[in-house]
Amino acid sequence: MPNTGPAIVVDKLCKHYGALRAVDNISFTVKAGEVFAFLGPNGAGKSTTAEVIETIRVPTSGKVTVLGMDVTKRKAKVVRRIGVLPQNFSSFDRITVRESLQYYARVFGCRADIDALMDLTNLRDKAAAQFNTLSGGLKQRLGIAIALVSDPEIVFLDEPTTGLDPHARRQIWEVLKGLKERGKTIFLTTHYMEEAEVLADTVAIISKGKIVAIDSPAKLTEGHGEQLRLTLKSIDATAVGLIRNLGFGAVQKDHDNLCVSVKKPDDVRRILEEIERSGLKLGGIDVRKPNLEEVFLKLTETPVAGAQDRAA
Amino acid sequence: MTPRIIVANLGVRLKSFYRERSAMFFTFAFPVILVLVFGTIFTKPEHLNFELPVQDNSRSETSARLLKALATDDAFTTTVVPVAVDATEYAKEHKLNLLLVIPKDFEALQKQRVTGPHAGVPVPVTYVYDPSSTAVQTKIQLLDTIVAAANQKATGSPPAIKLVAASILPERYRFIEFFVPGIIAMAIMTSCLSNALNMNAELRQKGILRKLATTPITGADWLASSIVYQLILSVVSTAAILLVSYFVFDVRLHIGIWLPLIVIVEVVAFVGIGMLLAPFAKEAESASAVANAFLFPMMFLSGTFFPVEMMPAFLQTFAKLLPLYYVNEALRAAMIFVDDAATLRSVGVISAFAAVVFVAGAFRTRWDEGT
Numbered sequence: 207m208p209n210t211g212p213a214i215v216v217d218k219l220c221k222h223y224g225a226l227r228a229v230d231n232i233s234f235t236v237k238a239g240e241v242f243a244f245l246g247p248n249g250a251g252k253s254t255t256a257e258v259i260e261t262i263r264v265p266t267s268g269k270v271t272v273l274g275m276d277v278t279k280r281k282a283k284v285v286r287r288i289g290v291l292p293q294n295f296s297s298f299d300r301i302t303v304r305e306s307l308q309y310y311a312r313v314f315g316c317r318a319d320i321d322a323l324m325d326l327t328n329l330r331d332k333a334a335a336q337f338n339t340l341s342g343g344l345k346q347r348l349g350i351a352i353a354l355v356s357d358p359e360i361v362f363l364d365e366p367t368t369g370l371d372p373h374a375r376r377q378i379w380e381v382l383k384g385l386k387e388r389g390k391t392i393f394l395t396t397h398y399m400e401e402a403e404v405l406a407d408t409v410a411i412i413s414k415g416k417i418v419a420i421d422s423p424a425k426l427t428e429g430h431g432e433q434l435r436l437t438l439k440s441i442d443a444t445a446v447g448l449i450r451n452l453g454f455g456a457v458q459k460d461h462d463n464l465c466v467s468v469k470k471p472d473d474v475r476r477i478l479e480e481i482e483r484s485g486l487k488l489g490g491i492d493v494r495k496p497n498l499e500e501v502f503l504k505l506t507e508t509p510v511a512g513a514q515d516r517a518a
Numbered sequence: 519m520t521p522r523i524i525v526a527n528l529g530v531r532l533k534s535f536y537r538e539r540s541a542m543f544f545t546f547a548f549p550v551i552l553v554l555v556f557g558t559i560f561t562k563p564e565h566l567n568f569e570l571p572v573q574d575n576s577r578s579e580t581s582a583r584l585l586k587a588l589a590t591d592d593a594f595t596t597t598v599v600p601v602a603v604d605a606t607e608y609a610k611e612h613k614l615n616l617l618l619v620i621p622k623d624f625e626a627l628q629k630q631r632v633t634g635p636h637a638g639v640p641v642p643v644t645y646v647y648d649p650s651s652t653a654v655q656t657k658i659q660l661l662d663t664i665v666a667a668a669n670q671k672a673t674g675s676p677p678a679i680k681l682v683a684a685s686i687l688p689e690r691y692r693f694i695e696f697f698v699p700g701i702i703a704m705a706i707m708t709s710c711l712s713n714a715l716n717m718n719a720e721l722r723q724k725g726i727l728r729k730l731a732t733t734p735i736t737g738a739d740w741l742a743s744s745i746v747y748q749l750i751l752s753v754v755s756t757a758a759i760l761l762v763s764y765f766v767f768d769v770r771l772h773i774g775i776w777l778p779l780i781v782i783v784e785v786v787a788f789v790g791i792g793m794l795l796a797p798f799a800k801e802a803e804s805a806s807a808v809a810n811a812f813l814f815p816m817m818f819l820s821g822t823f824f825p826v827e828m829m830p831a832f833l834q835t836f837a838k839l840l841p842l843y844y845v846n847e848a849l850r851a852a853m854i855f856v857d858d859a860a861t862l863r864s865v866g867v868i869s870a871f872a873a874v875v876f877v878a879g880a881f882r883t884r885w886d887e888g889t
Contacts, residue, residue, distance in 0.1 A: 257728075260731075260732050261731070261732060262728055262731045262732060282734060285732055285733060285734055286734060288732065290729065290732040292725055292728040292729050292732070293725070293728075294724075294725045295725065295729065296724035296725050296726055296729075297726060297729075298530055298534055298726065299534070300533065300534045300537035300538055301530055301533060301534060305529075305530070305533065309526050309529065309530050310733065312522060312523070312525070312526035312529075313523055313526050313733045313734060313735055314733065314734060315520075315522055315523075315734070336537070349729075352729075362732075
């Protein structure tokens, strides 16, 4: 039956392990057909949340519905309509790519087009390779193919590119873009901002078990990001005082470099003129528009080295 | 429980097993090797032939007769020890646990015993032996028997008492007949318990269980798949053990309807135990440790290698608490003694045990959370 309501509704979800509040009272909705990225540092609670929705874990409290069905009460129905790539996906060592897909198709009792799935994930020439001979990227692609075996409405991908090289990562993104075009709802957890920026319609940032921000990537960078970020390369530390005197408080020291957050392009010009006047040597500059990474670091930050420079 | 899922699981597990050659070896070849080794060491005691070094200082007709008597019945093969050496030193030096010394005046003394003034005095023949050797007692007994027979023959009168053997078993029963059912029971137990634990730990450690938790597979499907899989392995392994036993040792064991029945209840019982123990063996390393902690006491205390009756009373009582003891009892009652009532009693105990662990195991096998 076609689902017209939201794909996933999470309402006041809590998951505690003893005193640890892995997931602390979070609520959000995933619309049908969107790519929803769940972003957070390691241990923030993103996989725990994903595993509750995937029916693997039982929530301490709160309610989770998938396609209108309560995950704790209708697990058997829910698993037939979702496809899951778990974190650190692995399969049976001595079983080939084709056999693995056939196995999961049989388990789901569905007539999957195994060849089409291998084409989609670019695994056709590895069909007869045993799982333990595959590289990390190929294993993840097989995991995605397996997640699609039952032609699910919602696909969960728990850190699909963690530990992969940039090339393999981009190959996975291509596969995910293909899924998005087919109208699948995708629930993606990741700690790579770039991944969320490239793929997601909605990004939720989770930190210490709580959602700290949720919006489209564009709106998140607008709302939380600084407008421009100027990096002065290989410059003497005395420049910090100079820049602060101009009224820019947010100066960060990063090795030989100084990072300054500014509002408008004209600010950049003022700072560079001041440095030129002072005669300080400057190795180079870099001006960047804000990205999700900065929003992420800002929202999930814990006091680290360098924070004291910013405090001034 | 879905037959389709059970068949799919079986396919994957059998393929994995077949492709993992070391697993194949341990499951099938190991018990067969045990049968071959122990069978060769302990079988056919009626054809025992020991080497017996003899220092014949007499070198007479009389001593030659004695040597001939020793060699009859194939009990001993005599070897020559040089006359010049000291017998005790020689035995020590050559690590001999038994050495016979015929005195120089052997023939003369024999003659005197019949006619001379020393008539009726027995003639001493010394044996030098190593009391720390376990095998030497058998040899000494054998030597005694032969000497007794020789004495009896010398006196000319027929024996006063003759022992007649009457076995309680329908057929001749050797060590190998006792041993083979024990090995069958042990092989099945080892395979079920360690496979259940290792498979579980591996799937858990690699996160495959987490993936399976998001499929329609239920705990009951998984348990049923494991049981059918182990049944297949157990049938193959039992067949291999029996074939080797027949062809190599010509065992006389009764194969009837009880054997498959006992194999089934044993598999259910030990796969069930494996499922119950799985939560205590989350990593591959601890899986082997947990498996061995159960396997070794069972193997040695349940009468696999030697009869429980050989153990002290308190260990015998303990043995009766072990499920493998009843499997051994059942298999031997069915295969050696052909005693239906005794078989039924033991099968009843294992079946009750299997039912309890199966139900407990099925409850315990849950995907979510524990993964």
